[in-house]
Amino acid sequence: MTDVQTLFKDGFKAFTSGDFAGAIARFESALAADPDHRESLRSIAMAWLRNGDPARAVGYAQRLSELEPTDPMSWSSLSLFLMKAGRPKDAEDAAAKAKLQTWKVQLKESKQAPADAAPAARPLQVLESPSAGPSKPTMPTMPTMPTMPRPPIQPTPNVQKPDDPSAPR
Secondary structure, three states: OOOHHHHHHHHHHHHHOOOHHHHHHHHHHHHHHOOOOHHHHHHHHHHHHHOOOHHHHHHHHHHHHHHOOOOHHHHHHHHHHHHHOOOHHHHHHHHHHHHHHHHHHHHHHHHHOOHHHOHHHOOOEEEEEOOOEEEEEEOOOOOOOOOOOOOOOOOOOOOOOOOOOOOOO
């Protein structure tokens, strides 16, 4: 019996050569041997999308998101497949989960950074160059926070009351 990693690699080779049906068959074999093989789940979903069946891709992407609920890429991929399958509301929900997981990763990484590496913790630095003389102090840069997109502003229609004597006629 062939091992899961070999089946996955064979499927990946088929995928990169454009043989999506062959890739799907090999990824299916890998998943039969290990139903939780994440790379095979990720890849078979993309193969189904490229083979023209985004609805089948959704099922594999959902399974991957269940296995990796804190992985932003799993949710982002699911969002793409849902959109391609004609399910925009579900795609928006998955995209929101991807964004939330991204923020959690960024927050965790910022808490793990050493105190002397944090931009706000560094004092002003005076940089001197022997040829140019002393330079001005520089301010440390502040990290930027991700922002949520704002909905477009809709113009308010100019509505006049029918009994308004100041209304032009």
